Amino acid sequence: MIKKSWINRPGINRSRLTETFMRLVRIDSISKEEGAISDEIIKILKGLGAETTIDGTGDKIGGETGNIVAKLQGNLGVPAILLSAHMDTVEPGRGVRPVFKDGLFRSDGTTILGADDKSALAIILEVMNIIKERSLPCGPVELVITVCEEIGLLGAKNLDFSLLSAKFGYVLDSTETFGIVTRAPAVNRFEFKIHGKDAHAGASPEKGINAIQLAGKAISKIHTGRIDDETTCNIGMIKGGVATNIVPNFVTVKGEVRSHNEKKLDDLTSEIVSCFKDVIEEYKNESGEDALPALEVLIKNDFPLLKIPDDHMMISLACTAAENLGKKMLTKTTGGGSDANIFFKKGLITGVLGTGMSDVHTVRENILLDDMVDAADLLLEIIKLHSEAGAVG
Template identity: 45%
Template sequence: MKSNVIEYFMDLVRIDSESSCEKDMAVKLSADLKDLGIETIIDNANQNFTSNSGNLYGFLPGKIDKPPILFCAHMDTVTPGKGIKPIIKGNKIVSDGTTILGADDKSGIAEIMYALKELKEEGQDIAPVEVLFTVSEETGLQGAKYCDYSLIKSKLGYALDSHKIGSLTIGAPAQNNLKFTIHGKEAHAGVNPEDGVNAIKIAAEAIKDMPSGRIDQETTCNIGTIKGGNATNIVPNEVVIKAEVRSHNHAKLKEICDQMINVMNVKVALHKKNDFQASVDVVCEQAYKNFKLAENSPVVQIAKKAAKNLKLSDYVTIGGGGSDANIFNEKNISTAIAGSGMNEVHTVKEWILVDDLKQGVAWVKEIILEYSRN
């Protein structure tokens, strides 16, 4: 490992690891963990989805007799994430502007790794620590969903996958994904259009009347993609619409999904030509469940106390996105999402402060020490 977390972080972002291609990252991190005396296992989660690696699990035995504490970050990045060239500009690290930076989530990885490195070098007596570096988080939390949970003994943990150092996200919504496949009828657009049933027109009528955007403070809905049609001279016979609904309230989640499905069914039923009736296939699947941690829960209080010890500005918030923490909480591992300093993620303008990487290491260390001493 490099002599400081800044150089180490920059080494990590230079390793290509877009979703489904995390193997090189897993190999690098496994070797680094072993150098720290940490046992590692790469599980077989990727047998359930497309990736060239499973999740990387590591266990550091502690000298204090307590259950282990879990730290997690994901190894994959969004696109464009190949050939990243990190550049230091003053106190800021950026890419060259042609790719993302990869601070989401390699800042979290670097901070966890360097916290463990420094604790080992300092000879600190700590409780056991588990680390989990997941794959394919950006494509539906796949690594976390199919993780080998028989490995994990922790009952509380932190997913380093957010913004401000010292911040904790203690709640996140559930998400359902919807797919509508509308079946119309092809016809020549210039010769006999009256014989066709235009699937794009049906889609437009349905989308117009569907809920969309922010529904209320707990609920959002987005119609994200629409694909259909083959040529301008053919009445399109198929359209596929993909959408999502998120809510912190399960009843509202179901209500909005039901509304969208009902609107679609009503609009489709209106389109009939002679003996042909338009139809639609609907798939509604749960992507992940919501979670909400109590502010007085140990996982929250330990991290807040650690931040206070370091004089960091600490605050808790409720998030609007999903992360591996949704899955861990579903598996009864009380997990908060901790800030690792990333900014403007999923864009080529992504950046992180040098000072935040250093503070992130200090915060992870202090969380481990605070957990160990209490």
């Protein structure tokens, strides 16, 4: 009965998908300024009969709105499945004027397009439309549309997980339409503040303690770039000094360590901290100084590890769905993070699916309608398989 009701289902409504995507990318939604896009998404979801809630994340992070949590009850008593995307975009993302030509979406070249991640929003909404208009058998679907993903996964980090019952699902926030990210690194961000002593660089440099020089000495002891096949390290920012004729009395150094191995992450982070501490102590020992130079250390875990077992049913469901569409699903390891990292830490197993977006975070960002259609077909097939398996089980 269930299988027959999905047979010969109509294809994705390409015109509606195009219109939805074009409408969404025209709405400004820079991180912390997602109020307008949130209103539009909620209006669409309510039209689909979804029960919608906005959590308190906006107040916590100083944004215009919080995460959207929407629930579509479906018509089968099977476990809920999670679908997620983020609504914020990066700069330059104001006044986007989308261009659609020869099946390709792009901006007019003065801004990003916003396919990251509004292509995912349009795809999810299209799939929900198909299910509703065809009254297809479907279990509960829980949608989480997050804010401020682009500035540190702030929406996911502050999400009220008590609003959800789903134990697995998919985040749409990658490139390849038939690839699923199942492994992503944990990240530690570090910040070192070195306090030296100012002095006139020409008249009395010996009276000063050059904070920048000390920072450079510490940095020279650190291995950066790709450390091994699981781990990377980067010094990303150095800020200090007032003028060329003043011995700098303060400098800030910021960077990060990423690894797919938590022990390596912790070990390398500790090694970097030791490099800075050793340089400061060495200077004090040689100079006889006591109070200066001084070091402040701040280490912050930016996001946790994503490491989904290869035999998890979430992966097999996506692989089978791809096979049914005549494609092969590839599991992927990435060097970046997403909301899925946060969900995974909370026990909500989510892989990251792609929408076809390309050259994201640049004014050359683009996406093919055909890729968005493929992503929507895949998502629809995943929901179909989940509904069938749950009903049989």
